[in-house]
Structures are given as structure tokens and as C-alpha cells.
Amino acid sequence: MDLGTRKNFPHSDGGILVRKYEMLPMTTMNTGDILHLNTINMTCTFNCTTPELGRNFPVLPVAMMLLFGGSGNILALIILIHTSQRHKWRAFYRLVLALALSDLLGLLGPLPVSISAYVNNMTWTGGEISCAFMSFTLIFTGMTSAMLAAAMSLDRFLAVWFPFFYTSKLGKRWASFTIAALGILALVLACMPLMGINENVHQFPGTWCFFNQFATDAGGKLFSYLYASLGMGMVGMMVVLNTLVIVVLVRRRLLKTDHGGRVKSESRRAGDVFNVVFLVVLMMVFTICWLPLMVRIIINQSAFGSVDRLSDLLVMRLALTNQILDPWIYILLRKDxxxxxxxxxxxxxxxxxxxxxxxxxxxxxxxxxxxxxxxx
Known part of the structure; x- marks a missing residue:
């Protein structure tokens, strides 16, 4: 596999060569290589150690993300199942269930792989298969969660603006169909780098994999722009739909009457308000945590700004923070x-x-x- 531009320099201790790479492709870290990523050298000889780099990029934050994110999503699933007799698995709660499962997979899949690299002195383990798996999981679960959150906003918009159509024409089946359709779309998107449209590459500091944000071929560029555009589109959709729902809530004085002028029960009005509050907070979390990754992908692919590997790492961790916060938002903002x-x-x-x-x-x-x- 082509490793890109490579330059060899004698090591200060003599004998060992230093190889500098502008991009780290989807390959194993061979012993004897020193990988250079954005002026950061990672020496990997047999039984090598990198104490300075380990201190700069500790494993503890990643382990805490896995702990709190995993426990939060599992707790959210338990609450959803325990309260199923009350919400009767209406469309909105089916979407919440799918979101919790997607977020849980997005943490349990890639983070253990990343942790294994940290505990092995920043040395990648598992080769191309684990790199492809991690990148696939991040692409699939990240986009699935964003699309599910947008679908939840659409569900509340239809329920508030078109209640008769929503109750008579759209039942629980529409949520199941939507979840399946979004899952297939995200699956196709995640498989594109595996099929040669873009590629999965190691990312700084060598502890995670994602698709190439610096692609030079037309297919790779198209994938980068497509992924970022879909991500930003989902956030924009949430903002527009939630704003329209809030307008209706204010105009109808917190839904004292429905779209046909009929008085709604106090519990139903309260349930609608709680769901909208949950969606607004969820929208804010996606805007703060998910949107920077999409912007960073556009900047990297368009070469609009300078190459900044550390920023790429931080925005990815921020995007994973979104999947950590999602279940806790539901747990803390649910009506009960x-x-x-x-x-x-x-x-x-x-x-x-x-x-x-x-x-x-x-x-x-x-x-x-x-x-x-x-x-x-």
C-alpha cells in the first residue's frame, strides 16, 4: 500500500531510520518505524515506550467516556423498557430506543480498540481489520444518531402541526420503517470507504481510525463532503423543526387546545412539553458536540485552513461526548x-x-x- 511521501533520516542514536508520513494509512504499525504526524514523532521499536507522548495523551479520558457513556445508555434502555406500559412504545419512544442503541454501539465498538492502543504504548493492535472496524463503527453510529435525532424532531413536528394526519395515518409502523431506512442509509455510507470510495486511515496520535479527510481523488472528496453535508443537514433540520414546534407551543399557550381547537388533557399537554424540552436540549448538544466535527471535515478536505491533527482528535472526542450525553438528557429530562x-x-x-x-x-x-x- 502506498504510504505517501516518505523521507529517511538517521536516528540520533544511529542505525535506526526515521520515516516521516504526511498521512498514516490503514496499516499496522511495524516495529522499527517512527511515524510522524503533524510534527509529532512516535518511535516504535521492539518493546518501545513513549512516556512523553503517553502523558500528553492519557488513556483515562477515553476510559471515562466508555464508562459514563456505556452506563448511561444502558440505564436509558432499562428505563425505556421499565416504563413501556406507560408510553406503549409510541413512535417517539421507539426512536429514543433506537438512538440509545446507536449511541451504545458507537461507544462499545470503537473505544475499546482505542484503549488497547493507549495501553500498548500508543502502538496500534489488530492491523487493518480493527482499523476498518473502528472507522466503520464511527461513521455508521455517528450518522445514525444524527439522523435519528432529526427524525425525533420530525415526529414532534408532525404531531403538533398535523395531529389528525399523525394519529390517523402515521402509527407505530412509520417509526419502525424510518429506523430501518435510516439504518440502511448509514450502513451504505459506512461501507463506502471499504468499497474504495475514500479510505480508512489511522489518525493522530495513532489510537483511532476514521476516513481520510485529505483525499485527493474525486471519490474520496465526494465522500468527505457528503458525510459532512448530511451531518450539518441533520442539525439544521433539528433547529428548523424544533423552532416551528416551539412557535406552536407559544401560540397555543402550551397546547391548551390541539390543532382543531379541542381542549387537550393536562397530562397530554405536559407530555408534549417535556418531549419538546428534551428535543431542544438534544439539539443544543448536537450543535455543540457534533457540528464541529462536520466543520472540521470540510476545512480539512477543502484545504481551507492549516492541517491541525490535534484539533481533529479533539473534535472527534467532542462528537463522542454527544453519544455520552444523549442518554443522560433523556434520563434527567423525562417527565417522571x-x-x-x-x-x-x-x-x-x-x-x-x-x-x-x-x-x-x-x-x-x-x-x-x-x-x-x-x-x-
Missing amino acids: FVSAVVNKGNRFVNRGSFLRRKSTDEFSRSGQRRTYSATS
């Missing part, structure tokens, strides 16, 4: 949890008001007794 917190807060406030009234009454009575004694 928020209602319980509000009720406890109201009881605490009411208890404080009761104690203040009681102390005020006792003070008033004692003052009246003192006044009566003085006048007597």
Missing part, C-alpha cells in the same frame, strides 16, 4: 423524573413557608401575651 423533582421542590418550599408562618404566629401570640400582661 422532572415531575418528581418539582414535587419535592414544592414540598420543600411549602414546608419552609409553613415553618415561617408558624414561627410568625407564635411570635405574634407571645407579643400579644406580653402586651396583655403589661396592660393588666
Whole structure:
């Protein structure tokens, strides 16, 4: 496989050659190679160690991402299954279930591979197969999660703006069909680098793999722009649809009436509001965590800015943070949890008001007794 432009330099200790690469392709790190990525040298001889690099890029953040993200998504799945009798697996909750599964796969798939590279002194293990697997998982789950979040916004938009059409024409089947269609689309997208449209390459600092964001051929460039455009399009779709839903909520005074003017139940109005709040926070998380990766891909592929491998690493970690936060947003913003917190807060406030009234009454009575004694 072509390794790109290569220059050999004598090692300061003599005997060993230093090979500099502008791009690190999908290949194993052979012993005796020193891989240069954006002025960062990684020496890998037999039984080599890289203490300075290990300190600069510790494994602990990646391990914590796996711990909190995995536990959060598993907890979200447990809650969804436990409360299924209440939500009856309506379309919105089927989409939430698919999102939790996608986020869980997006963490359990690539992160253990990355951790194995960290604990092996920044040396890649598993060869081309593990690199292809990691890149495939990141592409597939990242785009699937973004499209599912956009589908959830579409679900609430249809339910609020076109309630009759939504309840009569769209049932639970539309959610299942949508999940399957989005999964197939993301699967095709993730398979394109495996079929020669772009390629999967090692990324700085050699602990993760993703598609080539610096492709020179037409197919590779097309894939980069397609992936970034779809990602940004999903975020834009969430922003537009959620804004339209909020407009309806405000205009109808928190949905006291539905689209036909009929009065809606208090529980149904509250459920709609909680779902929209969840989607708005989810949209903000995707905008902050997911969008920078898409922008970075456009910058790298278009050569608009300078090559910055560290920024590529940081935006990928930020994108994975999105899959960590998604389940906790659902856990903390679901109707039952928020209602319980509000009720406890109201009881605490009411208890404080009761104690203040009681102390005020006792003070008033004692003052009246003192006044009566003085006048007597």
C-alpha cells in the first residue's frame, strides 16, 4: 500500500531510520518505524515506550467516556423498557430506543480498540481489520444518531402541526420503517470507504481510525463532503423543526387546545412539553458536540485552513461526548423524573413557608401575651 511521501533520516542514536508520513494509512504499525504526524514523532521499536507522548495523551479520558457513556445508555434502555406500559412504545419512544442503541454501539465498538492502543504504548493492535472496524463503527453510529435525532424532531413536528394526519395515518409502523431506512442509509455510507470510495486511515496520535479527510481523488472528496453535508443537514433540520414546534407551543399557550381547537388533557399537554424540552436540549448538544466535527471535515478536505491533527482528535472526542450525553438528557429530562423533582421542590418550599408562618404566629401570640400582661 502506498504510504505517501516518505523521507529517511538517521536516528540520533544511529542505525535506526526515521520515516516521516504526511498521512498514516490503514496499516499496522511495524516495529522499527517512527511515524510522524503533524510534527509529532512516535518511535516504535521492539518493546518501545513513549512516556512523553503517553502523558500528553492519557488513556483515562477515553476510559471515562466508555464508562459514563456505556452506563448511561444502558440505564436509558432499562428505563425505556421499565416504563413501556406507560408510553406503549409510541413512535417517539421507539426512536429514543433506537438512538440509545446507536449511541451504545458507537461507544462499545470503537473505544475499546482505542484503549488497547493507549495501553500498548500508543502502538496500534489488530492491523487493518480493527482499523476498518473502528472507522466503520464511527461513521455508521455517528450518522445514525444524527439522523435519528432529526427524525425525533420530525415526529414532534408532525404531531403538533398535523395531529389528525399523525394519529390517523402515521402509527407505530412509520417509526419502525424510518429506523430501518435510516439504518440502511448509514450502513451504505459506512461501507463506502471499504468499497474504495475514500479510505480508512489511522489518525493522530495513532489510537483511532476514521476516513481520510485529505483525499485527493474525486471519490474520496465526494465522500468527505457528503458525510459532512448530511451531518450539518441533520442539525439544521433539528433547529428548523424544533423552532416551528416551539412557535406552536407559544401560540397555543402550551397546547391548551390541539390543532382543531379541542381542549387537550393536562397530562397530554405536559407530555408534549417535556418531549419538546428534551428535543431542544438534544439539539443544543448536537450543535455543540457534533457540528464541529462536520466543520472540521470540510476545512480539512477543502484545504481551507492549516492541517491541525490535534484539533481533529479533539473534535472527534467532542462528537463522542454527544453519544455520552444523549442518554443522560433523556434520563434527567423525562417527565417522571422532572415531575418528581418539582414535587419535592414544592414540598420543600411549602414546608419552609409553613415553618415561617408558624414561627410568625407564635411570635405574634407571645407579643400579644406580653402586651396583655403589661396592660393588666
